[in-house]
Amino acid sequence: MNKDVRILVVDDEMIVREALSNYLREDGYEAIAVESGEEALKKVESERWNILFVDFKMPGMDGLEVLREVKKVTSDLPVIIITAYATVDSAVQAMKDGAYDYVVKPFDPEAIALLVEKVVEHQRLVRENILLRERLDQEYKFEEIIGRSQPMQDVFELVKNVAASDTTVLITGESGTGKELIARALHANSPRRYNPFITASCGAMPEGLLESELFGHEKGAFTGALYTKKGRFELAEGGTLFLDEIGEISLKTQVDLLRVLSEKSFRRVGGVEPTSIDARIVSASNRDLKKAIQEGTFREDLFYRLNVVSIHLPPLRKRREDIQLLADHFLDKFRAETNKKIEGISSQALNLMMEYDWPGNVRELENAIERAVVVGKGSEIVPQDLPFFNQGVTEERGPKLKSLKDREKIHILQTLEENGWNISKTAEDLGIDRVTLYNKIKKYNLEKSKTE
């Protein structure tokens, strides 16, 4: 269980060297013993170690000298000083010089085992923490938000510029355009990135509940408040608070929020003492807040407080050049998740996607690709795999085709697919002869989908 853990024992007494290293080996650690500080330094310089046990009193370099030299080479290697001379002075000096701990011979076997376990566990946690941070960086890396179109490039530029500051940001855009992703990217690229990112979905909660969600409450503040609860503002301490669907909050909560943002402090529901806030506020709305101000449902002063920097996310239909890029990205994602062998998206399916209006934006595209990967039986995604294919062009949510030509193309393709590319049957259904159908197929460059 511990064979990856390497422990170096430095002691001039053979008995101690052998006994301690044998004992550590029984615990499954790789333990090597050397008899002088000079040898130990060579080992530390040339090999990787997890823990160093050093005798305090040795001829030549003593334990403290070894400790100081080791710290010059590798400051994070935990050094444990062993001694038979337990004096407060030497212990204090060793700890001041950076020793991890100090043990007095003879040791209690349990004490040594626990000490080593503690160091190993700490190192494991540090390693895990580094890995998690790397994963976090990976997950919310700016580059993970897809978009080559100019409107998205402008958004990226803006995010880059404002991420590092503490400025309040308002993100607007239709549902499914990726407002939360942008909020996370702002957080992940800010100095606050290793502190919490807390989301509050303002639209999902009734007024009273929202207040206690945001500000927390004291025990007994209202019926059912059995315990003191921290609010989102407190949970986001040092990090970012993302207020989603900010346009949905009541005028009363808007007043409370405005006061909190102005005073940079708040009181828990039923609380007396103000708590100061240290959280960056990023909010988002799919509503037109300026219109809401005119209608009297949103406070203008709060709007300006939240809208120091505004980031608008364009709907997918306004950046059609990103559709293929996004579709390929989601295809890769779901292909990996489902382990299905799908080579790509057929040109017909892609055409259909390019023509579709995507009222649900990127989220709808993601769902469409997920569905297509799950239901698709061929080596490519074909129009039939797409959820809006069967709704036909006349459906409200179907592709809004601009020309009669587009409609004809889709209709012929659909009929061909329905009849398994049986030309005679299709021609019959369409009420045209076979030659005309051949000409149309050629004209529109229609191809059979690879569903085998």
Next chain:
Amino acid sequence: MKKKHLDIVPIGKIDDNLLQRLSVTIYHYFGYPCRVNEEWESPSYAYNPDRKQYYSTMILRELCGWVKNDSVRTIGVTNLDLYIPIFTFVFGEAQLGSHCAIISLARLKQEFYGLPPDNELFISRVEKEVIHELTHTFGLTHCGDVNCVMHASHTIGDTDIKSDQFCKFCNYKLISNLNELAET
């Protein structure tokens, strides 16, 4: 010469019934018939008057010099309280992946902790420690599973908590090491 016995060496007077029981246990666990050898005298050479304990590594060294040609492993059993210089005490000591081991019964008795004797508990502790130390000699290190007999015992509580059985990983490793040994 084919090594076909496992030797028990009583160091100082040890109860015959206990030694016979240990022979059966060892045969059951490791598959080698046991020989209970003649009792050794108390090892005064290993006595440390300051600590009033016996230096276990010195006794282990004597055992290694004594080993019989047809012996696969040798374990010393003593009532003396053992130590190694860096530790306040040891329940036993073994040569990892080598021939000899020794266990002390001193701290396995309830009386050591000022409690009334409990013979069944005592025998169960002895069996666990003998299996544990002998398994070290067959190359296994400590196990993280608190129920496994190869879990480290730093206090008598650890010994009581763990069972006298191997976890599946240690069991597999022990069987494979024993098979390997039988083939050589």
